[in-house]
Amino acid sequence: MVVTVEGKKILKGISLSLEKGKIHALMGPNGSGKSTLAFALAGHPDYLIEEGRIFLNSEDITKLPPHERARRGLFLGFQYPPEVEGVRLREFLRLAAANCHEPFCEFQKLYLESLAYFRMDELGERELNVGFSGGEKKRSELLQMRVLRPKVALLDEPDSGVDVDGLRLIAAGIEEAARLGTAVLLITHYPRILEHLPISKVFVLDDGHIVREGGPELAWEIERSGYEAVRG
Amino acid sequence: MGDRTLRLRGGEGMKRTSVGLTAELIEEISREKGEPRWMLEHRLRALEIFRELPMPRFGPDLSEVDFSDISYYLRTVEPVGSWEELPEEIRRTFEELGLPEAERKALAGLGAQVDSEVVYRSILEEVRAQGVIFEPMEEALKNHPDLVREHFMKVIPPEDNKFAALHGAVWSGGTFVWVPEGVEVAIPLQAYFRMQTQGVGQFEHTLIVAEPGSSVHYIEGCSAPRYTKAALHSGMVEIVVKEGAHVRFTTIQNWSRNVYNLNNKRAVAYAGATMDWVSGSLGSKVTMLYPSTILAGKGAKTENLSFSFARNGQWLDLGAKAIHLAPDTSSRLVSRSVVQGKAKSVFRGKLYVAPEAKGAKGHVECSTLLLSPEAETETIPTLDVRNHEVEVGHEATVGRVSRDQLFYLMSRGLDEAEALSLIINGFVSPILKEIPFEYAVELKRLLEMSFAEAIG
Numbered sequence: 001m002v003v004t005v006e007g008k009k010i011l012k013g014i015s016l017s018l019e020k021g022k023i024h025a026l027m028g029p030n031g032s033g034k035s036t037l038a039f040a041l042a043g044h045p046d047y048l049i050e051e052g053r054i055f056l057n058s059e060d061i062t063k064l065p066p067h068e069r070a071r072r073g074l075f076l077g078f079q080y081p082p083e084v085e086g087v088r089l090r091e092f093l094r095l096a097a098a099n100c101h102e103p104f105c106e107f108q109k110l111y112l113e114s115l116a117y118f119r120m121d122e123l124g125e126r127e128l129n130v131g132f133s134g135g136e137k138k139r140s141e142l143l144q145m146r147v148l149r150p151k152v153a154l155l156d157e158p159d160s161g162v163d164v165d166g167l168r169l170i171a172a173g174i175e176e177a178a179r180l181g182t183a184v185l186l187i188t189h190y191p192r193i194l195e196h197l198p199i200s201k202v203f204v205l206d207d208g209h210i211v212r213e214g215g216p217e218l219a220w221e222i223e224r225s226g227y228e229a230v231r232g
Numbered sequence: 233m234g235d236r237t238l239r240l241r242g243g244e245g246m247k248r249t250s251v252g253l254t255a256e257l258i259e260e261i262s263r264e265k266g267e268p269r270w271m272l273e274h275r276l277r278a279l280e281i282f283r284e285l286p287m288p289r290f291g292p293d294l295s296e297v298d299f300s301d302i303s304y305y306l307r308t309v310e311p312v313g314s315w316e317e318l319p320e321e322i323r324r325t326f327e328e329l330g331l332p333e334a335e336r337k338a339l340a341g342l343g344a345q346v347d348s349e350v351v352y353r354s355i356l357e358e359v360r361a362q363g364v365i366f367e368p369m370e371e372a373l374k375n376h377p378d379l380v381r382e383h384f385m386k387v388i389p390p391e392d393n394k395f396a397a398l399h400g401a402v403w404s405g406g407t408f409v410w411v412p413e414g415v416e417v418a419i420p421l422q423a424y425f426r427m428q429t430q431g432v433g434q435f436e437h438t439l440i441v442a443e444p445g446s447s448v449h450y451i452e453g454c455s456a457p458r459y460t461k462a463a464l465h466s467g468m469v470e471i472v473v474k475e476g477a478h479v480r481f482t483t484i485q486n487w488s489r490n491v492y493n494l495n496n497k498r499a500v501a502y503a504g505a506t507m508d509w510v511s512g513s514l515g516s517k518v519t520m521l522y523p524s525t526i527l528a529g530k531g532a533k534t535e536n537l538s539f540s541f542a543r544n545g546q547w548l549d550l551g552a553k554a555i556h557l558a559p560d561t562s563s564r565l566v567s568r569s570v571v572q573g574k575a576k577s578v579f580r581g582k583l584y585v586a587p588e589a590k591g592a593k594g595h596v597e598c599s600t601l602l603l604s605p606e607a608e609t610e611t612i613p614t615l616d617v618r619n620h621e622v623e624v625g626h627e628a629t630v631g632r633v634s635r636d637q638l639f640y641l642m643s644r645g646l647d648e649a650e651a652l653s654l655i656i657n658g659f660v661s662p663i664l665k666e667i668p669f670e671y672a673v674e675l676k677r678l679l680e681m682s683f684a685e686a687i688g
Contacts, residue, residue: 045639067646084640084658085661087654099644
């Protein structure tokens, strides 16, 4: 896949596939194109796919608008979720769940359970991301994933700005999603979160190319020696 | 004029005055209503003032309003005692608007006006038993002449502006509410105004007097079928909130897009009293509306919440005023405007703090959300503060729906219209949440309909 943003080529020809029920890590230095890949896959209109195609369960979704991709089971956990004034998390998620064919009673149960799971009970009636701390925003993204039960979850740095306890919760949420069959692409700078998770594959992205691909040991190599060393 | 003929009861037939504004017309209206001499004199004096005063020197273009081509008085339907007695067409309209249902479920009283006269009114027996008066102005003028005369156009005299003077000359219909000392009316009273006939102007007068320690919530709604010809609505609301009383006045305006809606609304709040305005402006071609509160007694408070949704061709010129005349008074003026297409929205927030109003607190906050590149907005704050022992503040923001917000919501499966609608609803929610639930639902539906229409 080749992706340009405002006329600038960011992803220069990459190819990867994700496996159901498995956790894949996408690592790479700042500016290597990790978030670009996530936005392009989710259909952000500013991220133009110049070459290549995206398949979800053998369906070509390359040309679908973002909401159609979401309805087919694609989820993007944002690195910086925007604040939406006056819209309650619950209200928003109910609407989202309805679009993703989640019946209401099922939603209610799952929502309350997920609030408890991520220790967010006090945030449930708050406005969407408004005044949330960094960690709360990340837990809120994971909560949304848990309620929407996507087939594929792209999680853009769910671990940044999160304290130790928060990190454990987030790792547990990711592991649970994979156990329930979601294919996870976990985008991260730091191998720290990977210690808590059964990683099946690691991709290393650098300057718009996937420069290395391997098992979890690749993450430890990065931990020890930095990106310079693993850069092919 | 191509009037639609309505089936009438009572055999008297439809009563309509000649078109145009003359002293003879005023005398005819007054005679028709069987008014006391003082009211006729008031009308004639107001007409003189109207002729002398200039048109407003600010705001939207009003050149389409032709005072010589308006029916100033039209009695379309005879007053009835039950919904069933109304002519079919009117009854069906009110049913579609959900009025009989609201009356049964959520209201202490309801008045419905068609063109110039109130055609239906009811009040809960227990509210009447508390001594509350809720009557069409014409009836109140007969039943409680002294009470009406004491207050009528004292809060807004005809000299105030050209449309106040016009109203003083040709007013018809509206409601008189009087709440006795210490009485709390637990559920809202509602009035509904319908301009049914092409070419008619509507000039209802609402006068609310809340005696010390009493409280009442009054809601008004309005609508009209759409005609091509410009129509004029120029109502007046006067509210007297005595010591320690609390009045809340909610308006949901949904006039059709040929209506010039030029209103005067003002309250005076005495010591320890609270006056709250909630205004939702969706319809009309042009609206000029600046609900004001005169904080005349120590510790009086006012909250003035306004939201508007202006679409193609509309100019909604809104505002709020708080006039602090006494110590320790406080005001909060909040506005949320949404502008779509080639429309204009203006908010004039005015705070005046008199030299003697020590310890006054005032806050003006207005935010606008622009949905299209051609949408226009203007925020005109005026803070006129005449002493130093005050806390006043003003904030204004203008924003557009951000692409990131939109993408975020869409990435969760909401289509673009759903996502925008959610963002807009969220934006106006600080005001919407102040509106009683039954009406907030109706309002959300109206907003969503308006919105669906706006994005095609």
